[in-house]
Amino acid sequence: MKNTGITVCPLSAYTGAEISGIDLREPLEEEAYLEIRQAINDWGAVFFRDQVLTPAQQLAFARKFGKSEEDTHVSNMTGVDGLPEVKEVLREAGDARNIGGFWHMDQSFYDLPSCFSVLYGRELPPIGGDTMFSHLSAAHDSLSPGLQRTLERLSGVHVRAHADSSEINSAASGLSFDYYVESCKRFAGIEATHPIIARHPETGRKVLYFSPVYTDRFEGWTRDESLPLMKYLTGVLGKPEHTCRFRWEQGSMAMWDNRAVVHYALDDYGGHRRLMHRVTVDGPWLEQSEKES
Numbered sequence: 001m002k003n004t005g006i007t008v009c010p011l012s013a014y015t016g017a018e019i020s021g022i023d024l025r026e027p028l029e030e031e032a033y034l035e036i037r038q039a040i041n042d043w044g045a046v047f048f049r050d051q052v053l054t055p056a057q058q059l060a061f062a063r064k065f066g067k068s069e070e071d072t073h074v075s076n077m078t079g080v081d082g083l084p085e086v087k088e089v090l091r092e093a094g095d096a097r098n099i100g101g102f103w104h105m106d107q108s109f110y111d112l113p114s115c116f117s118v119l120y121g122r123e124l125p126p127i128g129g130d131t132m133f134s135h136l137s138a139a140h141d142s143l144s145p146g147l148q149r150t151l152e153r154l155s156g157v158h159v160r161a162h163a164d165s166s167e168i169n170s171a172a173s174g175l176s177f178d179y180y181v182e183s184c185k186r187f188a189g190i191e192a193t194h195p196i197i198a199r200h201p202e203t204g205r206k207v208l209y210f211s212p213v214y215t216d217r218f219e220g221w222t223r224d225e226s227l228p229l230m231k232y233l234t235g236v237l238g239k240p241e242h243t244c245r246f247r248w249e250q251g252s253m254a255m256w257d258n259r260a261v262v263h264y265a266l267d268d269y270g271g272h273r274r275l276m277h278r279v280t281v282d283g284p285w286l287e288q289s290e291k292e293s
């Protein structure tokens with residue numbers, strides 16, 4: 001491969017790498033595209049610093065990796081600059097709701113969830129507001145062969161409205177029960193079922209496709225039956241060794257593969273505004289992992 005001048009610096013043993021030596025305002029050359037793609041396959045999430053991007057430039061970068069998604073009915077996010085695919089992830093200083101404050105993959109409540117997410121920091125709090133990532137293959141590989149075999153047979157039911165519940169989502173403590181009831185009406189029927197163990201179509205690695213909030217239950221199980229095992233899996237995802245933590249600075253951009261990592265927006269900057277711009281793109285989805293008979 002041609003030397004593009006790109007440097008990839010891993011942040012931890014399994015998850016996340018910083019990429020330097022590239023100006024994302026410029027059209028992405030094929031060689032640079034392939035290096036970034038390889039880094040995402042290796043680390044699940046990549047981070048760029050000191051990038052000065054307009055929403056249109058962010059969108060152009062993201063579109064190199066897939067078709068951008070408009071997603072008209074998902075949430076409280078609005079598009080910017082007449083670009084419906086560039087969504088505001090906004091928390092005003094007084095807002096109780098911290099969008100994405102729990103381990104999740106973007107839009108797992110759809111049959112075909114987003115493949116890559118590209119998040120640019122527009123206005124950042126003076127402290128806090130980091131985003132954490134945890135690698136789903138590291139989580140899978142850490143399980144015993146016996147539990148892996150059990151999970152191979154299970155699917156998870158992912159429910160959109162759970163993001164707005166303080167009962168289910170411990171990070172959403174400021175939300176009222178009425179808000180959740182409204183969300184249940186607004187997002188009724190937005191749910192999808194995915195295998196708990198799946199195979200990444202590019203790396204071939206198995207992943208633990210599970211979100212403590214969006215996954216309501218195992219298919220065919222009640223929620224009460226599912227909760228003890230889901231609680232155990234939540235601990236596996238959150239194991240510090242499986243994670244990395246990204247500290248945002250002016251000009252930072254993160255890109256992650258929703259088939260390979262979960263992410264978590266930390267709720268530790270109360271009283272400050274935080275504005276991010278997010279673009280999601282589609283791509284080949286996870287493959288069914290072979291099932292034991």
Ligand code: SIN
Nearest residue numbers: 089099100131265276
């Ligand atoms: C998201 O969950 O997509 C947003 C993450 C963040 O704002 O850090």
